[in-house]
Amino acid sequence: MTVRPRKKIPPLEIKWDRAILFLAALGMLAALIVPITNEPAAGLFARPGLLVVTFLAAALYVSAAFLPLGASIAVTFAGVLLGCYETLALLNDTSVAGSAAWGFWLAVLANWGAAWLAVARLASFRPRDKAASRVFDLAIPLLFGAFIFYLWEVAVRGFGVPPVLFPPPSMIAVRFFGSLWTLWQDFFQTFVLGVLSGYIIGCGAGFLVAVIAHRYTFLGRGLLPVGNFVSALPIVGIAPIMVMWFGFDWPSKAAVVVVITFFPMLVNTLAGLNAAGHIERDLMRSYGAAPAQTLRKLYLPAAMPFIFNALKINSTLAFIGAIVAEFFGTPTLGIGFRISIEAGRMALDMVWAEIALAAIAGMAFYGIVALAERATTFWHPSYRT
Numbered sequence: 001m002t003v004r005p006r007k008k009i010p011p012l013e014i015k016w017d018r019a020i021l022f023l024a025a026l027g028m029l030a031a032l033i034v035p036i037t038n039e040p041a042a043g044l045f046a047r048p049g050l051l052v053v054t055f056l057a058a059a060l061y062v063s064a065a066f067l068p069l070g071a072s073i074a075v076t077f078a079g080v081l082l083g084c085y086e087t088l089a090l091l092n093d094t095s096v097a098g099s100a101a102w103g104f105w106l107a108v109l110a111n112w113g114a115a116w117l118a119v120a121r122l123a124s125f126r127p128r129d130k131a132a133s134r135v136f137d138l139a140i141p142l143l144f145g146a147f148i149f150y151l152w153e154v155a156v157r158g159f160g161v162p163p164v165l166f167p168p169p170s171m172i173a174v175r176f177f178g179s180l181w182t183l184w185q186d187f188f189q190t191f192v193l194g195v196l197s198g199y200i201i202g203c204g205a206g207f208l209v210a211v212i213a214h215r216y217t218f219l220g221r222g223l224l225p226v227g228n229f230v231s232a233l234p235i236v237g238i239a240p241i242m243v244m245w246f247g248f249d250w251p252s253k254a255a256v257v258v259v260i261t262f263f264p265m266l267v268n269t270l271a272g273l274n275a276a277g278h279i280e281r282d283l284m285r286s287y288g289a290a291p292a293q294t295l296r297k298l299y300l301p302a303a304m305p306f307i308f309n310a311l312k313i314n315s316t317l318a319f320i321g322a323i324v325a326e327f328f329g330t331p332t333l334g335i336g337f338r339i340s341i342e343a344g345r346m347a348l349d350m351v352w353a354e355i356a357l358a359a360i361a362g363m364a365f366y367g368i369v370a371l372a373e374r375a376t377t378f379w380h381p382s383y384r385t
Contacts, residue, residue, distance in 0.1 A: 018065040020117045021076065025061040027110025028054050028083060034103035041095035043103075050086050054107075057082040061114055069125065076118040077143075083111035084150055091157045098160025108154050115147045167349045175349040176356060182338070183357050189333040191361055193250035194322040198257025203314055205258070206265025207307065213266075214273040214299070223266070231263035239325040248329045256325040261314040268310035272303025308373035315365045323358060 031054060032044050044051050060079030064072045087107050090096045096104060123140050127133050149169045155161075156168040163171055176183070213220035239256050246252035276298050326336025335354050342350040 015065075017117055017121070020113050021061045021065040024079070024083075024110040024114040025058040027106045027113070028058040028061070028086075031086075031103040031107040034106060035101045036090060036103035036107075037093075037096045038099045038101050039095040041093065050089055053082050053086045053089075057086065061110075069121065073118055073121050073125065076114055076121075080111055080115045080118060080147075083107060083114070087111065087154055088150075091154065097157050100158035104158060108151075108158070112147075112151065115143075119144055119147075164346050164348060167352060171349050172352040172356065176353040179350065179353060183353065185333050186335045186338050186354065187357060187361060189250060189331070190253070190322050190326065190335040190358075191319070191365075194253035194325075194334075195257055195318045195365075197250070198254035198322065199261055199314060199318045201254070202258035202261030202318070203265045203311060206262045206310070207269050209262075210266050210269035210273065214270060220270060224270075227263040227266050230259060233259070235260070235321055235324045236328075239328040242325065243329040249331055252329070253322045253325045253334075256321045257318045260317050260321040264313050264317070265307075265310040268306045268313075269303055272306025273299045275306065276302040304377045305373075308369065308377065311369050312366060312373070315369050316362055319358060319362045319365070 032051070036043060044054055057079045060075050060082065064075040064079065067075060087104065090104060091100075119140060122136065122143070125136065127136060153168045153170060156166055209223060213223050235256065238259055239252075242252040242255040242259075246255050323334075323336040323339070326334040327340050330337045335358050338354050339351050342348075342354070
């Protein structure tokens with residue numbers, strides 16, 4: 001009698017992406033049964049428009065589980081869009097805002113899970129076309145950031161957080177677009193006058209001193225400890241002194257920016273100038289190149305990545321230094337001045353509008369420097385594909 005070997009039962013494979021989509025659909029449908037508010041109010045069955053939106057979002061989540069990758073991502077985002085619309089529309093009801101119950105939060109969790117899955121799958125999707133790839137690289141952080149703002153909005157309004165403590169993004173946006181002229185004046189005072197002038201002077205001075213210190217070694221050994229000492233000085237200690245020396249207007253803020261940006265440029269440029277290899281240096285000597293020719297043909301190209309690293313670091317440090325310096329004396333304009341005044345008035349929506357302005361300007365400034373680096377150092381191995 002022969003005993004046949006027992007067939008091995010393959011382990012149960014769980015399609016996590018499908019499971020997440022099914023759970024998201026269940027979360028949306030659970031909002032029909034579970035109370036959406038702790039106050040006596042009508043449920044979703046008494047709101048025909050939102051009832052249709054809920055069923056459509058759940059249907060899109062289920063259908064996305066059986067579609068190919070590209071279509072599944074698009075359908076999932078459509079379901080997320082409908083789910084976000086439903087929860088934000090519910091928050092317009094005063095009986096839901098500040099008193100949201102489990103039904104509402106289950107819908108929010110469903111949208112969060114579906115959005116997380118869609119963004120993760122979109123990030124793993126690699127189109128062959130370079131233009132499409134760039135669009136995807138730009139869309140992923142934008143979609144992620146948009147959903148962060150959505151979670152911020154529903155959390156603040158759903159839990160009834162007082163706007164004095166933490167205003168929702170919608171309130172900040174209304175204040176931002178309603179105060180464009182004030183924001184422009186503050187931006188011009190802080191960025192155009194204070195940051196740009198100090199940035200150009202500080203980075204330019206650091207670059208020139210680094211070139212001289214590289215040419216004369218004893219200067220490098222003497223200047224680096226001094227530069228290290230100056231860079232360790234706290235901004236809150238430098239700013240009042242600069243205000244006393246240069247007055248309350250923008251020159252004192254530019255002086256703070258100069259002090260902050262000088263040392264990073266000095267150190268990075270000096271490290272870049274020393275990055276040239278001995279073989280390249282011997283080759284330039286064998287050609288009988290003058291020091292100026294060696295600097296232009298060998299040392300500066302080798303130092304360009306280091307120089308742009310310093311420029312990118314200083315693009316953010318300069319903004320921070322100028323804003324902090326405005327807390328210690330400024331005219332009736334400036335981002336730091338406005339934040340200080342409006343915080344004292346408990347107008348946190350204007351404070352957040354100024355913070356948003358500073359963040360947008362800082363990112364744009366950094367992006368411009370990064371684009372200039374890409375255009376200038378395209379030959380560097382880090383940019384080769």
